[in-house]
Amino acid sequence: MNHFEYKNGELFCEDIAVSTIAKEVGTPFYLYSKATLERHFEAFDSGFKGVDHLTCFAVKSCSNIAVLSLFSGLGGGADIVSGGELFRALSAGMDPKRIIYSGVGKTEEEIRYGLTSGILLFNVESAQELHRINEVAADMNLKAAIAFRVNPDVDPKTHAYISTGLAKNKFGIPIQEALDLYLEANEMTNIDVQGVSCHIGSQLTLISPFVETLRKLKKFALQLADKGINIQYLDLGGGVGITYDDEEPPHPMEYAKAIQEELAGLDVTLILEPGRVIVGNAGIMVTEVQYTKTNRGGEQEKHFIVVDAGMNDLTRPSLYGAYHSISPVVEKGNGSQVADIVGPICETGDFLAKDREFPEVAQGDLLAVESAGAYGFTMASNYNSRPRVAEVMVSGDQFRVIRKRETMESLIQGEAIPEFGE
């Protein structure tokens, strides 16, 4: 359930017409509904209220500090994967004791930043990373709290680019090799072994891979206990999918119930790292039709709707062939046609939709690209020297720009025309 609804043929975000916002901020822009963000966070988090847990929102999915601050206020934490994301989480006022740090390539500088900030845990992904963390912590005269991200070799049955828990993926430490590493870490002077973590993939529509993973982690935690290592945190990662088209992902309550049943008997704090399931359907991208055209001469006529947002603004369709539902912001009841909805970028791969049955539209019409709250703005780039678009948040009948549209000046910020000596 989200708060994007048509009222008398016009799309509203909560109590404001989307077209009203477009008039003020221009297009394209990302638009988030505060009530939906809150509702989705609480729907997810409350499913686990029966167990000791921490919901660490995956910052990479939607990293605006307004969004992070909202979740922080609801008791959430953050799952970060870079120094930049740590900076964002802290800037949003997030308690460092609710921040966990994942990712395969943490630099020494980033590890130092995490330790200085006093984050809860590093999710360690390799033996070399363990050694590096131990060295940095020793240098700082600290003990670093860690969990190992184990790779359980479970098939999440999702898109190959976003499945992470198979043995062939680069993530984590193979579960069968992890025990030795735990024993080694346990002897290190500047390491405090506190948990086991994993993340098997994204946009999962089945519960069974999560349950299979948890079963493996539980068995592993018992093996650790046998060796005298009692873990305090068990981190199941993120990954619950959403409906973009006709997918039927589990309801967060159903997911939470299955996880808790499987967890029974293990005395740990459960950590979860949801991203998409919370923000995905809490945001849309609004774009304006620039031109319509029909190319003839091929085997068949091809209709194009050229809009002012491109693959640099929302890359998921180009990168993953992902489906995003698109609708006119104002319904006109026109006839429909099959068209490609494309951006202004000079690449054939620059499309938001292909061969889509779509109402006939005209120059100046606004379109809403749905389910764009996750991995939308965060994956945007300046390709083709396009300033990144604005982000806006609505609450009731008010809206605020939470990230200004970039300017021409911001495009060349930091660049210089060099002068070289003779």
Ligand code: LLP
């Ligand atoms: N935890 C870790 C360690 C992750 O790598 C991810 C996502 C998450 C949590 C959050 O997963 P979620 O709950 O959002 O599924 N750009 C792709 C998705 C990449 C996901 C990367 N990792 C997309 O647009 O579909």
